Amino acid sequence: MILHNNNSNLSQDVLWLNVSPSLKRFDQPLLLYLAGQVKIARWEYSQTQDEASSVMNAVTLLYDYLQERDRPVHLIGHGMGGIIGLIYARLHPERVRSLTLLAVAAQPAVTWQAHYYVQRQLLPCSRLRLLVQMVRSLFGERVPYPIKDLVTALDRDLGNSPSMHSLFKLVNLPTGGVSMPLMVCGCKTDPVVDPVSLALWIPLLKQEDYLWEYPEGRHFFHFFHPQQVGEQILDFWQSTSLLQINRYNAGFL
Secondary structure (H helix, E strand, O other): OEEOOOOOOOOOOEEEEEOOHHHHHHOHHHHHHHHOOOOEEEEEOOOOOOOOOOHHHHHHHHHHHHOOOOOOEEEEEEOHHHHHHHHHHHHOHHHEEEEEEEOOOOOOOOOHHHHHHHHHHHOOOOHHHHHHHHHHHHHOOOOOOOHHHHHHHHHHHHHHOOOOOOOOOOOOOOOOOOOOOEEEEEEOOOOOOOHHHHHOOHHHOOOOOEEEEEOOOHHHHHHHOHHHHHHHHHHHHHHOOHHHHHHHHOOOO
16 A cells, blocks of 8 residues: 655655554554655555464565665554564665664564563453453553454454464564664553663664654554654654655655
8 A cells, every 4th residue: 555645756765564454543643644745655464363473474575575676765663563674674774774663672572462471471361351451551541442442453463463472482582773774763651662661772773863752642652643753753754865855856856
């Protein structure tokens, strides 16, 4: 899917990564805001419950999708989508112009699913009750949809996104930065990528990298505050000359 502004001459420079189909509704407000300024495509990946969960399968398919491009792309993603982008950027730095991560910890394996499986091991409650608790934790008092619908979305995400975790095993991923410009966005009230987890990025950042926190909104802060988040992302892209190049291609410069 490609979202764009009214000028069809803008080049496709930005790719939003989504590997959680049941949660993609929470990306839409920010995508629409960004589409008013740049042409942005959305790459989606979903696995069936019959497939083995594999992060690298998603990375390989992303490589196949991008290998025909004649120039590097700006990658952006929230949660697991951002983690896929991070792994891809480390493996193929020559193909990535910049990387923007939303709700991705310095230890990338820290996800909402990891929190879920830890609590499944610790708390004597049913899967349904725990998912209800996860909804309240991820959204707080501002539940944007009926709790039943959100529980269903989280339940599907456990089966359809390429998580590296399971009830029997929690794993870590390599930490570190990337060679291209990096922006890390987080939220002070996120119970998953909390301020401590976010601060662990600081020693990993280069001079041109950017760490930004919004004061509220929890794990899906970009859903509740698309303009505030979008403005920061656009400023970051402008610092990497994305907007200047787009305006040149559109005949504005």
